[in-house]
Each structure stands twice: as structure tokens, then as C-alpha cells.
Amino acid sequence: MSESGRRRPRGPRRALTENEILDAALSLLDQGPDAASVRAIAARVGVVPNAIYTYFPDKAAVVDALVERLLGEVDHDVFADRAQPWRERVEALALELRAKLSAHPGAVSLMVGSRMDGPIAQALTERLLQLLADAGLDATDAARASYLLFVYIFGSLVLEVADVQHKVPLPAESERIATRQLAFSARPPEHFPLSAAAAATMAGYISTEQYLWGLRRILEGLAARVATGRKSVGSG
Amino acid sequence: MSESGRRRPRGPRRALTENEILDAALSLLDQGPDAASVRAIAARVGVVPNAIYTYFPDKAAVVDALVERLLGEVDHDVFADRAQPWRERVEALALELRAKLSAHPGAVSLMVGSRMDGPIAQALTERLLQLLADAGLDATDAARASYLLFVYIFGSLVLEVADVQHKVPLPAESERIATRQLAFSARPPEHFPLSAAAAATMAGYISTEQYLWGLRRILEGLAARVATGRKSVGSG
């Protein structure tokens, strides 16, 4: 509506769109977190580096837009059904976020230090708050819980991509677990008996199974908050 | 012991020690996450940049050593007392880690993407596993729980330093909360009613209070695991 309303500005037609730039950045990111330099992006879309600065004020803006775009790919339907139990809805959201974001490990690295407060991120927050309100949490607890979940989901992702560091493409989960198993076994058992004994479990740190295990402990802790009500539990 | 055993190598006496380099890096980091360049570190300790590479193979090694050093500053005594309730011990550990690490926000940024698997990190893991075993968790659950706690603690720190981004020195907690309050209030309430209503709570996201609230929910979830035992709860 406002699109068709304003007429074309004076200068020459723009050679690109913001989206083409983000496309280029995203595909470059899949070959390493540092691969998405302004110069590389520009080369990919066929312009000289400075041309990018007509579309974005600086590189940080490109990153911010990219993060928004990735968050925009999250399918809200998977957790929108209010007839479902709230825990399953949170699990669905957590899995969806992990699936969409860990598909681009390099982008996750960029998210660290990005503000993540664009409109899409806000909308996602709002949805999560709604979900937690549905669960029976009061407004304060819902806000606190949403941040807790955000920390868990985001923290898991960051540690996951840190684990594979620059290696691309992302190895299969089974392969990563095997690699970690080797690393943990190399620890001296005389100094770290518990670590050695738990090696098999710890090797599975980076796994969907562990991700869900931790999430379920959190949901358990939140459920206690729902059942008994805020006032009667004194630890907040 | 092995120190006095080996004699001095041939060349000239080294002008610095690894620790001096790390000192320089750490103090530089306190004026921004990108301030600790190899060149800046070298200038700080009074050598030409390349000299650093006699002490560390590359910059990543400097970062790894720095992370180890920071983790080494964690006071194990605050959670070592096995007579204390295990939850309080975990809280003490979490607070100690947060205190020691958020004292150097720039360093936290560097930790992202570092392996954090040096001997000191391993020792810390071992201690945490011991703590969770004391709590009554079996070996598998203890391993899983330790990673869950690690994700939470580390994720909180990462988001905390991302919030203040480059601003140094770190503003006081109350000041940061006030700033966030303003930002949240600016969100359009017609689109995000729950966010708007929860603005006050959400402004306190980055706070010791929120940090402990989330931690306590996690501990609550873990406690259920202790009380009923692993076999009788089916969600693992």
C-alpha cells in the first residue's frame, strides 16, 4: 500500500535488493562464520564493496537484518495450537528454533552480540509470552520464564556451533558425538574420575536428546510454578 | 619440580612471560572486546607484534589461555562445603562464575567460539559432577545436568555482555535496567500487549535477580529428578 504510493526516487534503478544481499550473506555464512565479509557479499552479488552501504548503513545492520530474517523463517504454526499441552508447545518452539538456526551455524555466531530486538524477534517474544500465559503463569513469571527459555535455547545453540567451530558443512550429529567421545576418553581418569565415567553421556552433550532433556528439566521447574501459584512458593 | 630440572635454553632470555601477555590482553579487553588485538597486546608489553608468536602459536591460543586463566580465578571454596544443601552450592557456583566472568565482559565475548576444554575447565566440570552426585543424581543425570547448568550460566553471560555490547566500563545493574525499561516501553502496545505489560519485568532481564530466578527453576526441575529417581520418571 505505501509501496505503490511513493514514486520512484530520482537516481538510477538500484541494481540489487536488500534481500539479495542477505541471500548472499547467508549462503556465504554456510562456509564459515567469517566468510560473510562485506567484500565477499559484494563480490557474490556482483558489485563493488562500497555499493553495499547504499542498502545498509554498516555491516552491523546487515547482521541485524540477517538475524531478523532467520527468525522470520520460524514456523509459528508448530506451537500455535492452544489445544496442545503447553509443555509440548514449548518443546515444539524450541525444536523449531534450533532446527532453523542451527541450519546456519555461521549465522548463530553472528547473532552473538547482535541486539535481536527487531520486530520479528519481538513478535516471537510476544508469542512465547502468550504460550506461557496459557500455561497458567502470571505476567511476571511468564516474562521471567520467557527469558529463561531464551537463554537456554540460545545458549545451547551458541555452544553447539562453538563445538563445530569452523568446520563446514556441519557434521552429522552421530559423527559429532563420536568425535567428542574420543576427546573425553583422552582425559586422565585419575584426575577426573567422574568425567571419565560420564564420558559417554558427556559426548552426547551436543545432541537433540540432551537438548530436550535440559528443556524438560526447565519445564518441570516452571510447572511447579504453575501448579502451586506464585505466592505460595517463596523462591522468586 | 620439572621447572628446576630443565636448564635454560640457548637463545637470549625471553623478554616476557605468558602471564604478562595475558595480563595485557585482559586489561585491554576491559575497554572493548576487539581491543585485545595481537598488535595492541604487543604494544602494551613493549614488543613488536610478531614477538607474541614465540609465546603462543596464534591468537586463538592466547584466547584459550586467557579463558583458562579466568576460570582459574573461580574460588572453589564457595561451593566446596558438602555439608551445605546442594542447591545452595550450585547457586554459589553460579554466582561466583558470573561474578568472575562478567567482571571482564570483553573476555566473555572471546569465550564464544573457544573450546573451553583446558585442564582448569575440566577440573571445574569434575567439581560440578561431584556436587550433583552429592545431590543424589546418578552419573548419567549428573552429566546431563552439568551441561544444562553450563548452558544456562554461559548463555546468561553471553546475553548479558551482548546487551552492553561495547559500552565500557560496564554500567551499574540498576542503570542497565532503567535503559532497558525505556527500550521496552517504546514497543507498540497495540501489537505486543503482553510484552508491554511485562515491560518492567523484562527490563530486569539482565539482573542478578533474574539470573537466580531462572537458576532456581532449573534446580527445581533437577530436584524432581533426585526425589523420585531416574527410573520412575519417564521424560529422560
Add this chain to the structure above:
DNA sequence: ACATGATTTGTACGCCGTACAAAGAACCGT
């Protein structure tokens, strides 16, 4: 005394983000 081997330095390469001015292209009023 001299050869040996580690340390430090000088210089250089190829990246990075981006500032600045000039050139080119599409629109406007005349």
C-alpha cells in the same frame, strides 16, 4: 672462540570495514 639455537625485529602480504570524491543514470521542471 665459535657454532648453535632460541628470541626479537623488519618487512611484507592479503584480508577487513568503510570514508571520500568522482562518475554515471534516471527523474524533474523548464
Add this chain to the structure above:
DNA sequence: ACGGTTCTTTGTACGGCGTACAAATCATGT
């Protein structure tokens, strides 16, 4: 039709980065 205006794109350049390489320096073992 045309010159002026305004926007985009380009060329060039700066200061920074990590670090590779060879030369110089220096304390040691022989």
C-alpha cells in the same frame, strides 16, 4: 529537448587486522 537535481555505483585510499618469512641479536654448550 535539456540542464539541473538526486540517487547509485565506482575508484581510490586509509588504518587496522593476523601472521608468514628472513635477517639480526644474543646466551648458551662445546
